[in-house]
């Protein structure tokens with residue numbers, strides 16, 4: 001992505017001392033395969049974090065542990081003051097506070113765009129239908145596709161679908177948003193429209209954890225870039241420092257690979 | 262051409278030639294025939310052969326139908342009237358139609374099953390067509406009780422008590438379900454059973470209240486019996502099949518184990534065996550003198566049979582959904598029953614429609630197997646009382662043709678509906 005270094009000043013004033021997510025000594029195995037090793041991470045409210053790293057390094061698994069799409073076996077995850085346990089009620093509470101955007105959008109193809117956006121507010125939050133629809137239109141307007149409200153996901157382009165997915169998450173009024181490679185299934189010309197939506201969200205002070213290889217986006221909005229390899233957090237730093245002075249060799253190698261061409 | 266222009270310009274077109282009709286080879290019928298019937302040598306040969314085959318069949322069938330005798334009292338009379346010419350003896354249908362359709366149902370009460378049949382369409386309408394007002398579903402829920410009362414007769418208190426038992430169970434369930442699903446379920450079942458047990462005293466006390474003349478199950482027969490079996494068994498086996506399919510996917514080992522065992526066992530046994538079990542074997546297990554209705558026993562067996570097949574069809578639909586659909590539901594905070602009801606099942610069922618219809622049509626036709634355990638459904642009636650009578654011994658074609666036609670009409674209707682439904686639900690690439 002062509003995004004310049006002279007990006008608008010970061011609204012660091014948004015970051016508070018309050019802790020949104022804290023992960024302590026978290027470990028996860030798939031069978032005998034040790035995917036995540038001793039992860040320690042604290043995210044303050046309003047922070048925007050970009051996670052990058054080679055394929056298979058456990059980035060997706062890490063953010064999926066935060067809303068319990070994957071179960072961790074060791075360690076402690078606290079989201080918004082609630083400790084993640086295996087109790088279903090507790091998991092559902094955390095999930096309704098944490099929005100997630102997937103690589104493949106995962107819209108519900110049998111429902112219209114509007115119904116996609118109102119489903120969870122109506123059933124989980126028990127919002128009256130009328131109010132849920134107003135909220136949905138508000139967020140669809142925000143992602144700039146209010147006119148598609150009555151179409152079905154299959155009738156939209158990839159970029160539009162991903163923006164709907166973002167709006168669908170926002171309709172639950174989450175306090176934290178997780179993005180798992182939101183632009184990597186998109187054609188180049190659609191990437192910008194999705195990133196613009198995410199930048200706007202970041203500027204409003206949303207707490208965001210974003211797995212992405214869009215380094216322009218990282219420079220522009222991230223407070224911190226985290227580099228993962230083989231299930232560990234290898235390095236984390238402010239974007240400028242991270243890109244200009246990577247500390248570890250693995251980071252240098254990774255950066256030279258993705259920025260080198 | 263006018264003079265004014267002719268002097269200055271070499272040529273000016275003032276009138277357009279009428280558009281000519283396209284050559285005959287390019288229009289309507291001829292074009293269609295050329296393109297579809299005679300586009301190649303092979304195609305032409307096939308067309309000619311098909312025409313010959315159709316012609317041959319018609320020369321056989323038409324005289325048989327046109328010459329048919331509708332007014333006779335026995336096959337001998339038919340033959341006399343035909344006097345050697347080909348012709349069907351349709352008089353058997355005219356004389357025995359009530360047996361073919363209603364079995365031994367009392368003739369003065371035919372209005373009762375007829376009314377139930379008409380009401381059935383009204384009851385199914387809101388289920389089959391989702392654009393009708395949802396309030397009509399109340400009528401659908403009441404229909405089974407009304408229909409039972411109409412067809413079997415007896416005091417209205419019996420179906421009312423059964424209905425109220427369900428209501429009581431539901432009320433208890435909805436109170437307790439907030440605490441846990443298992444508690445609500447067990448509480449609901451216990452409440453319903455208690456209610457039925459208690460209401461048993463009231464019903465036997467006053468058995469004549471608003472009662473229709475009771476009809477014995479063994480008098481219910483003919484095509485009516487096939488319809489009752491088909492409709493009841495399908496309606497019950499669909500939710501049961503969904504539950505089994507979900508059970509088979511469950512993360513709870515016990516539920517999964519029982520679902521798998523049930524499905525695999527039922528699928529491994531021929532329906533006819535299950536029917537014999539219903540007919541003979543069950544009688545040994547029941548306390549002597551208890552009268553556990555044969556139709557009910559058969560219904561249970563056919564329902565179990567169909568539900569195992571439907572479960573497998575739906576499992577295919579569930580497996581076809583990408584994991585992302587489950588994850589999207591989870592990540593929005595929907596609980597298990599919500600994401601099943603709102604996201605997973607609507608899509609899985611849509612994919613499963615052709616398979617479910619396949620099972621439905623097959624099951625409906627399989628209801629004729631009950632003739633083997635000497636129940637007098639349509640086929641049982643034909644094979645038994647009608648063909649065995651001296652009057653009509655030998656009119657196979659007419660009777661079985663009639664049975665085939667009846668089944669065809671209903672099965673074709675089901676299949677047309679399902680295709681319409683699939684088009685309605687098509688949302689991916691409009």
Ligand SMILES: Nc1ncnc2c1ncn2[C@@H]1O[C@H](COP(=O)(O)OP(=O)(O)OP(=O)(O)O)[C@@H](O)[C@H]1O
Pocket residue numbers: 030033035053054055056057058059060061062
């Ligand atoms: N459900 C699973 N069962 C077993 N192994 C898994 C499962 N999901 C992921 N893995 C493995 O865990 C490792 C980390 O996977 P993860 O999806 O987190 O990687 P990633 O960093 O997101 O990679 P990518 O950039 O390709 O998305 C990989 O080696 C993967 O093969």
Ligand SMILES: [Mg+2]
Pocket residue numbers: 059060061180181
């Ligand atoms: Mg990934």
